[in-house]
Amino acid sequence: MAASVCLIDSQYSDQISTLLKSPSPNQVKEYFQELIAERQCNGLRVNPEGEHGKGVYADFDFKEGDLILKDQMLVGAQHSSNKIDCLVCSFCFQFIGSIELQIGKKLYLHELGISADECGPSDRTECSSGSFSDRSPLLRDTIESLMNDSMQLPFSEKFPLPSVVSCPGGCREAYYCSESCAKADWDSFHSLLCTGKGSKSSNIEALLKFIQHANETNDIFILAAKVISFTILRYRKLKVAQFENPEKQDAINLYTNYGFPMLLEAWKPVSMGYKRRWWDCIALPEDVDSCDEAMFRMQIRDLAFTSLEILKEAMYDKEYEPLFSLEIYGHIIGMFELNNLDLVVASPVEDYFLYIDDLPLSEKKEAEKITKPVLDALGDDYSICCQGTAFFPLQSCMNHSCIPNAKAFKREEDRDGQATIIALKPISKGEEITISYIDEDLPYEERQASLEDYGFRCKCPRCSEEGS
Ligand SMILES: [Zn+2]
Ligand SMILES: [Zn+2]
Ligand SMILES: [Zn+2]
16 A cells, blocks of 8 residues: 655645744744733743743742643634533533533433434444443433423522524534634634535535544544634734735735745744644554554554545635645644643533532422433433543643642633643742643553653653652
8 A cells, every 4th residue: 555645745845844843942932921921821931941842930939729820722622422412612612501401412412323323333432431221211302391491400590501602604513602702713713614504615515524534533633624724714814914004015015925924924823832743643552563553654644644635625725735735734633642632621410410419308309300310311421521622832831740740620610621720739930830641640660651652751850760
């Protein structure tokens, strides 16, 4: 089997290597200074040339338990298999609708999945982790009245959720918590990826094919498409701004040459993420023998190539052709692979049932007449949270330690897709902020093995001691 060839790779090799070049220390510093000011997390500073390369440092003293950072994602997506269980805003990822809608929709889709086998065979195991035989089915009309809000569960008013706003493009895939989230998503990502009538995609059929391929193979492709869409939309905004700004008339004289510098500027937020080619950095699955490694990596590359070919049909434009090279596509996916940042939002449905369980006995008995059959129908999966993958620009600059001084931790009030970093111990000004990329309770050898997937050997104080 010969490796597939991407012609754009060779045609634009210079531009591609410029896009993939690591930004200079000054560019890194400037970019993150601006970002930190925007985030209003002023206790931080990104040092482009710290002890382990780029790192995040404390700019004042933190106490144990202090909030260090709330990091807004650059791009993220809910896992497609998780969409059955949780209805969340496609932009900020908070739960939307109502407790009744969350439950009704989940039961409805699970029932559909069972009878019509909606999800593909590879998806099945993932989307129904619990077995269905141990649940008692709720009557179809109860499910329907939960979904259309004609049935109210006791005390659900204690758990209000924002009402559902539909996608302005008219697809039935994206939903939002507010008009402002709908607009922000449309302007930054979704207008080129929407499959509704109002979509700005030139080929909705190809787009549907692309999404289906991603759902059947690896939904990391959806994230990569979001990054490309984000870059194109930023490029267009920059272009409009340049033509509208009379002070920059000079730049227009450079018309023939302005395309690429502007693409580079549009790409800047993505350029800050550490990346390698996906097929070079992906961890070899345990069931693949090391002598088949080359073959495995080529198959992964071919899979990315197939996905990219379909995406090109949906979004291709000559103006930003280098973005559609396999090199760029592979590096974008590799960025998610290497930075491996989970998107997790706790479910209000879980809170709701815990609340019912905690009621005074007489009230609880009364409420459970209604809630118990619902809980039984949901089974053990009632508490599934929103899960996905995201790229958080600041969190991804934090280096690893097996005795970290901070960790990603969602507090009770953190109900959206932002990453929250909390101090695990006092951190003094000037100290590097570290988190653990792995389960730090593992023994030395296993920690080092897990960290190999991130491409380094850990030399933190604990490893130096245990390894010697
Ligand atoms: Zn939202
Ligand atoms: Zn849409
Ligand atoms: Zn270590």
